[in-house]
Amino acid sequence: MKIKLLLVILLCLACHASIVDAQKPVTEHKPDVSDKALITKDAPDAKKSTSPQAKPSPAVKQYTIEQFMDTTRLGGSSFSADEKSILFHSNKSGIFNVYTIPVSGGAPKQLTTSTKESTYAVSYFPADARFLYRYDKGGNENEHLYLRELNGTERDLTPGDKTKANFLVWSHDRKSFFFSTNARDARYFDIFEMSIADLKPALIYQDETGYDFGAISNDKQFIAFGKAGGSTADSDVYLYNTATREMKHITPHEGDVANSPEAFDPQSKYLYFLSNEGGEFMYIARYHLKDGKRDIVEKTPWDVSYTFFSHNGKYRVVATNEDARTKIKIYEEATGKLVPLPALPEGDITGVNISPAETEMAFYHDGSRSPANLYLYDFATKKVSRLTDSLNPQINAADLVDSSVVRYKSFDGMEIPAILYKPHDASAQNKVPALVRVHGGPGGQARMPYSASVQFLVNHGYAVLDVNNRGSSGYGKTFFTADDGKHGREPLWDCVEAKKYLASLGYVDASKIGIMGGSYGGYMVLAALAFKPEEFGVGVDIFGVSNWVRTLQSIPAYWEAQRKSLYKEIGDPTTQLELLKEISPLFHADKITKPLIVLQGANDPRVIKPESDEIVDAIKKKKGVVEYVVFDNEGHGFTKKANEIRAYKAILDFLDKYLKGNSSTIAASGP
Numbered sequence: 001m002k003i004k005l006l007l008v009i010l011l012c013l014a015c016h017a018s019i020v021d022a023q024k025p026v027t028e029h030k031p032d033v034s035d036k037a038l039i040t041k042d043a044p045d046a047k048k049s050t051s052p053q054a055k056p057s058p059a060v061k062q063y064t065i066e067q068f069m070d071t072t073r074l075g076g077s078s079f080s081a082d083e084k085s086i087l088f089h090s091n092k093s094g095i096f097n098v099y100t101i102p103v104s105g106g107a108p109k110q111l112t113t114s115t116k117e118s119t120y121a122v123s124y125f126p127a128d129a130r131f132l133y134r135y136d137k138g139g140n141e142n143e144h145l146y147l148r149e150l151n152g153t154e155r156d157l158t159p160g161d162k163t164k165a166n167f168l169v170w171s172h173d174r175k176s177f178f179f180s181t182n183a184r185d186a187r188y189f190d191i192f193e194m195s196i197a198d199l200k201p202a203l204i205y206q207d208e209t210g211y212d213f214g215a216i217s218n219d220k221q222f223i224a225f226g227k228a229g230g231s232t233a234d235s236d237v238y239l240y241n242t243a244t245r246e247m248k249h250i251t252p253h254e255g256d257v258a259n260s261p262e263a264f265d266p267q268s269k270y271l272y273f274l275s276n277e278g279g280e281f282m283y284i285a286r287y288h289l290k291d292g293k294r295d296i297v298e299k300t301p302w303d304v305s306y307t308f309f310s311h312n313g314k315y316r317v318v319a320t321n322e323d324a325r326t327k328i329k330i331y332e333e334a335t336g337k338l339v340p341l342p343a344l345p346e347g348d349i350t351g352v353n354i355s356p357a358e359t360e361m362a363f364y365h366d367g368s369r370s371p372a373n374l375y376l377y378d379f380a381t382k383k384v385s386r387l388t389d390s391l392n393p394q395i396n397a398a399d400l401v402d403s404s405v406v407r408y409k410s411f412d413g414m415e416i417p418a419i420l421y422k423p424h425d426a427s428a429q430n431k432v433p434a435l436v437r438v439h440g441g442p443g444g445q446a447r448m449p450y451s452a453s454v455q456f457l458v459n460h461g462y463a464v465l466d467v468n469n470r471g472s473s474g475y476g477k478t479f480f481t482a483d484d485g486k487h488g489r490e491p492l493w494d495c496v497e498a499k500k501y502l503a504s505l506g507y508v509d510a511s512k513i514g515i516m517g518g519s520y521g522g523y524m525v526l527a528a529l530a531f532k533p534e535e536f537g538v539g540v541d542i543f544g545v546s547n548w549v550r551t552l553q554s555i556p557a558y559w560e561a562q563r564k565s566l567y568k569e570i571g572d573p574t575t576q577l578e579l580l581k582e583i584s585p586l587f588h589a590d591k592i593t594k595p596l597i598v599l600q601g602a603n604d605p606r607v608i609k610p611e612s613d614e615i616v617d618a619i620k621k622k623k624g625v626v627e628y629v630v631f632d633n634e635g636h637g638f639t640k641k642a643n644e645i646r647a648y649k650a651i652l653d654f655l656d657k658y659l660k661g662n663s664s665t666i667a668a669s670g671p
Contacts, residue, residue: 060399060424060459065649068456069641070392071371076121077353077362079103080129086362086387087111087131088374089121094641096120098133098148101387103360103376108388111148118639122167125196126174126356132157132167139603139635141556145179147199157199162186164558172218172266172311174356178204180213186557189213191223205240210561214261217268222289224261224271228561231568232443233481237261237273239287250287253277256481262306266313272297274304280476284318302327303474310354315339317352321474323405324419324447326350330361342377342384345370348449369400371450399424400455403448403466408501410470410494414482417475418498419446419466421458426507433509433660434463434502436495436536438517438524442483442569445474453648460652461660463508465501469494469524484569487548488527488583495524496535514659516540516651519607519636526585526615529592538659539596540651543607543636546586546615549573556605586611589618595625595658599647601634627654 073096078087085100090108092099096118099108112119112133122132122145130150136143142164147155158165160183168178168191175196180189188210192201204223211225214237223240225247233256239248251259251273260274260282271287283299284307298304298318305319305326318329326348330339341349347367354361359379366372371390377383391397406420426432435457439446446466454464468475469491471483483491495515503510515528515536522544529539545551552573555563567573571580581587596619600612612628619626629650631643638644 061396063395063399063456063459065456065645065652067392067394068452068459069644069648071395071452072388072390074364074372074374074388074390075351077351077364077374078121078123078131079353079355079360079362080124081127083355083357083360086374086376087121087124089119089133091118091639091641096639098131101374103385103387105385105387116633123170123177126170127196132177134165134167136635138633139601139637139639141605141635155199157194158183166213168213169216171220178216182558187560189558204242211238212561214273215263215271217264217289218266219268221268222264222271224264224273226260228565229256230564231256231481231484232565233258233477233484234565235259237271237287239271239289250292251275251277256477258282258477263308266309272307274306276477280478303476309333310358311356312358314358315354317354319352321445324417324445324468324474325449328352328363339379340382342375342382344384348447366449368403368448368450369397369455371452399459401458405448406465406501408497410497412490414470414494416470416494416497417468417472418501419448419468421454421464421466422507423458423461423463425461426463428506431507431509432461432463433512433514433655434465435540435655436498436502436513436515437464437466438469438495438515438521439466439472440517440519440521441473442471442487442491442520443473443480444520445472453644456648457652457655460656462655463502463505465498467495467498469498485571487523487570488531492524492527492531495528496532499535512537512659514538514540514655516542517544518542519544522607523585525596526592527583529594529596530585530588531591533591533593536594538594538655540654541596541612541615542599542647543601543604544598544611545607546584546611548580548584549577551607551611552580554608586615586618589615590622592619592624595654597627597629597651597654599629599650600631601636602630602632603635606636625658
């Protein structure tokens with residue numbers, strides 16, 4: 001299943017600029033259903049969020065997009081050598097830069113001063129205040145690893161105009177680190193070790209096949225790799241012996257089974273990996289390096305997202321994806337007992353990073369009304385400290401809304417989970433317009449935590465239903481694969497049923513429901529307007545695919561390892577050309593009659609600009625209503641506050657005019 005999640009990385013909206021990496025910390029490991037109207041236990045009528053200031057105020061204040069985007073986005077964490085400060089990144093300056101903050105609290109100190117490229121923290125050096133960070137050029141996603149010297153100068157450790165580099169992990173002795181680049185062959189990533197002493201890279205493994213790095217043992221004898229199979233639901237684990245140079249396949253199986261390497265134990269006796277062999281959900285398994293035996297370590301009724309060890313193995317962290325929320329457990333390895341976690345408001349704990357001395361834990365926490373903040377937890381004293389305050393102080397959290405998990409039946413009876421946001425003033429007497437929101441992927445997931453863009457729209461009077469259509473991750477293998485080869489049809493029909501669900505709510509104006517989404521979600525917007533032209537009042541397409549033929553033919557070279565499974569998921573342009581044309585909105589643009597706004601990054605390497613240019617031109621030629629907003633300094637997502645402000649102001653203005661205003665006559669006659 002994890003291979004399909006790679007497609008989420010490939011095609012999701014703004015993945016490289018996510019607020020918090022939900023995976024294990026990059027400094028220690030690899031970088032981060034019922035009736036139609038059934039509402040789960042998290043619904044507003046059953047269980048209120050305990051986010052800060054969650055009690056609704058008598059009169060809800062409306063905020064500008066500038067105020068919403070003045071909330072700070074954060075990510076990453078790395079302890080300094082003396083463990084007295086934490087390195088992280090923040091967009092407080094209007095663009096992401098690297099900051100440091102004392103573990104005792106205080107004001108963050110900005111360490112990089114980029115005004116052009118968003119810059120992300122990777123790690124402090126183990127013995128001094130130097131640090132690694134990363135950035136690309138204009139959103140082209142060819143990130144390099146940079147070293148910040150003690151005197152403030154910058155050094156590119158992975159040069160090359162077309163090179164893409166990835167930090168992997170520090171060696172256990174902390175005298176070197178491992179990284180990968182595609183400098184030799186754009187299709188594949190070779191693995192190098194760089195010594196701190198001389199900063200010279202040494203080749204460890206040259207890839208000619210398309211393996212994905214998973215983990216390296218503390219004794220450096222073994223490297224675990226993942227490899228895509230024939231479909232997005234099929235993947236394997238391979239074990240490479242660095243001394244004998246033997247590559248061993250350790251997860252042979254029949255049919256579609258997902259396997260993913262996670263971590264070696266500190267004594268280099270076992271490889272822990274995830275698998276869904278024999279079941280619906282990913283569980284933790286363990287491979288014995290000495291004799292090849294295999295154990296099941298832990299199963300849950302949800303997907304395990306990851307597991308990893310603290311530096312010397314005192315703790316093991318497990319994360320599960322439970323109904324669009326991340327749940328964390330920490331085990332004390334010596335006893336197998338669960339470590340008590342701090343009492344926090346309802347929300348997600350993500351980005352867990354245990355200090356090398358294993359005395360403290362840095363993590364992020366966020367909820368529906370509360371954006372991610374960086375916290376510190378002391379294992380001995382059980383003291384928890386919040387180190388940042390992300391929400392713009394001008395915004396009262398009581399004016400924001402709780403999200404709730406709902407489920408509805410689709411056209412064929414399949415139960416579809418979704419996240420519902422209801423404006424405070426919505427009622428049977430005050431019906432509001434609504435939006436069906438579609439996540440990126442395919443294979444992504446709508447999730448519960450804070451979204452500034454969603455809260456902005458809800459604050460301005462729009463109900464939002466964030467849909468986990470079939471094919472979304474987090475709900476088992478069968479649901480995950482239910483969209484394979486069916487794009488433009490069944491997953492889209494789930495979104496049409498989402499509209500019907502919204503219309504059934506007593507506080508939604510059934511005549512004013514639109515659809516919006518980014519990346520694959522943008523494709524779903526275009527597909528809805530082209531293939532179900534009478535269903536939605538408007539469409540909001542953010543970096544969406546309009547022509548699958550071109551997109552699949554122009555994928556970046558470094559997607560080579562996933563090419564086969566991507567073709568199985570969507571269609572093969574060499575053998576299924578007619579199918580791809582059939583499901584590509586560009587070839588059916590004449591059917592689009594409802595107003596559309598399109599947003600596009602000029603440097604997007606995933607959904608290239610012609611995807612948006614041509615759908616806009618096709619609609620203009622038939623005198624349709626279409627607005628087009630291009631961002632010259634962005635790629636596949638927003639990394640700059642100014643662009644986020646411009647984007648969502650344009651979206652709200654468009655929605656107020658064509659959906660809330662319901663300008664059907666304008667839509668019919670054209671501009």
